[in-house]
Amino acid sequence: MARKVTNTRKWIFTCLAWGVALLIFFPILWTILTSFKTEGDAVATPPKFLFFDWTLANYREVQARSDYFSHFMNSVIIALGSTALGLLVAIPAAWAMAFQPGKQTKNVLMWMLSTKMMPAVGVLIPIYILFQRMGLLDSRTGVLIVLMLMNLPIIIWMLYTYFREIPGEILEASRMDGASLWNEIRYVLTPMAVPGIASTMLLNIILAWNEAFWTLNLTTSRAAPLTTFIASYSSPEGLFYAKLSAASTMAIAPILIMGWFSQKQLVRGLTFGAVK
Amino acid sequence: MATLHQRSLARLMVAPSVVLLFLWMIVPLGMTLWFSFQRYNLLMPGMEEFTGLGNYRYFLSDPGFWISLQNTLIMVGGILAITVIGGIAIAILIDQPIFGQGYVRILVIAPFFVMPTVSALVWKNMFMNPVNGLLGQVSRAFGAQPVDWLSQYPLFSIIVIVSWQWLPFATLIFLTSLQSLDSEQVEAAEMDGAGIWARFTNLTLPHMGRAITVVILIETIFLLSVFAEILVTTNGGPGYQTTTLTYLVYTQALLQFDVGGASAGGIIAVILANIVAFFLMRMIGKTLD
Structure with a gap:
């Protein structure tokens, strides 16, 4: 009953x-x-x-009319490039702060986080003017660098929270056994760190792919990723719902699939470890 | 000796990140601050001069500023209310023993992964358009006059679109928090005869307190910068009705080329965001200890 x-x-x-x-x-x-x-x-x-x-x-027409694939590739290059570059800079930093914390480590981490709290409009104008002077407007390099810097605090924080969970005793044991720093990284840390690095990468690709403040302001055509390309549908000509849908479906499909794989990491990454 | 060596190595490894972030934020921010005290218009090169607080006076006396500040507060507040209350409700619903929980979660989270320009244009055209949009068709099917959402209720429409994007985020975090709730505690309360409401207010809600605060603070940070959704749907209009602070700075800088005025606006936005950031940082800082 x-x-x-x-x-x-x-x-x-x-x-x-x-x-x-x-x-x-x-x-x-x-x-x-x-x-x-x-x-x-x-x-x-x-x-x-x-x-x-x-x-x-619709899929054929979207490609034929506006060279959809080149914008898709821009998105791929910007998202993957900014993520790779970010990891390159962030992994050593997070590693050092997790395993060799000094007196200032907490302050450094908090300061890094504080840069993420800065609203983008606070720095839009200088960045725009500097990019104009340096010829970086509407270039993939320019957006790639900005997105890398924008997400760098999130990458460092996420990696830091993962690295910190690697037990210190294992390091001590390997040091006792006489492992050099390089061997320590190569054989002890890397295998334990890979899952954390992979989830950080996944989340960062998602964030970079969907970023729509800097991409809209810094790109117009040549370097335009999908966010900017899709925005051009806001001033339509004639019937365009099906074509808008086709362009949108292709733009969101890869990220939707990646996102479903990274649900758990999403929580940790976007709350800076405050909710796990 | 080894520790000293390792310590300096550690510094060396952190240095690139620190330098890059410094160049990325502090330097441009300093430039924005500097510009905000200048009369500086890109259309009038060579006319730059120091105006002290002139730009701030201009910005603060511009009726557009106060409207956009009000719009920003209404938008952020509205979205927060919808996503937090809705998120708690949906998280509790999904947390119940149900069939296909994993699939339900996947469906609910999906909107978070849709890029802002796509979700804004899909809502604007395929749902909110009074002639061909689905909402208009539904209301006609019921014999009602279709509503032109984005021109009749522009700010509300933006709130709906952005809430749709952020509801999954709130739900996911609340769900994560709920799953760490001690089920024995809940069962004990149940045995002691605590009703559903009593269990919710005395057990669940206090347990989720931290998650709720985090969601509110993080969403606020991101929502203060909502831009693409406004750009592709209403362009800040009609009039100033959907112009937020972020959008106002954008129009001032990149459409009217008033670097000085826009910079003053940018600084005001930074100050506002920092008030929120202060509380968020304190909360996150506690997790480090």
Whole structure:
């Protein structure tokens, strides 16, 4: 008898939860579906949900009309490049602060975090003017550097919280056994640090891919990643819902998939370890 | 000796990050501060001169500034209210024993991974457009007059769009926090006859207190910089109705080329953000000890 009540309860909550989840997910689902419709079907009254002529024409047209792939590659280069560069700078720093903490370590960490709290508009104007003078406006290098610097505090913090969980005793033991610093890094730390580095990388790629303040302000066409490219759909000509959907679907698909793999790390990374 | 050697090595390893972040934030911030005391317009080169607090006086006496400050507060407050209350409710719902919990979580989190320009344009065109948007079609199906969301309720529409993006973030953090709640404690309370509401207010809510504070502070930091969603939907309009502080600085600098005035606005934004940051930093600082 008691079992039956809990079962009913479970079903009620299941229905409720799935209902809410589908409602929240619906705009994404609708965008994906619309990307396979003809422009006519996309604005049909009543709306066509599943029963329409599925077509890939929009994907072809988006590519043919505006060289979608080059913007996609810009996004890839900017996201991967800024992440790689950031890790290169951050790994030694996080490693040193986690395993050789000094009196100033906490202050340094907090100061790094404080740079992340600075609103972007506070530095937009000097960066814009400097970039103009240096010819870095609308260049991939420029955006790549800015995004790397913007996310550097998050990378260092995330790595730091992961590295700090590596037990110090293991290091001591390896030192007792006479391992050199290099061997210590190579054989003891690296294997234990890889999972943390991988999740940091994943989160940073997501953040860089979706960043839409600096990319919109610093790029216009040549170096424009997908954020800027999609923004050009805000002044449309004629029917464009299906094409907008196709461009959007391609822009969000890779990150959606990566994001689902990095849910747990997302919490740690974006709360700077305050919630785990 | 080894420790001394290692200590200096450690300094060397931290140095590049410190130098880069210093160049990235402190130097430009200093420049912004310097510009904010100058009369400096890119359209009038060679006319730069020191004006003291002139730009601040101009900015603070501009009605656009006070409207945009008000819009910023309404927008951030509205989104916070929706995402925190909604996030707690959804997190508790998902935390119940249900079928396919993993899938539900995946669906709920998805909007967070959608780039801002995409979510803004999808909402603007495919949902909020009064003629072809889904919301308009639904209201027509019920015989109601379709609403032109972005021109009739522009700020509310922006709040809805941005809330949709940040609700998953809040939900995910609350869910993480809920899962660390001691289930034995809950069962004990249940046996003692505590009702659902009593358990929520006396056990769950206090347990989530930290997560709630963190969500509020972090969202505030990010929300103060909301930009793309406004740029591609309303351009700050109609009038000043959706112009936030960030957007106002952008128009002042990159559309009107008034570097001095925009810099003063930027500094005001920095001060506002720092008030929030102060509390956030204190909370995070505690996790280091």
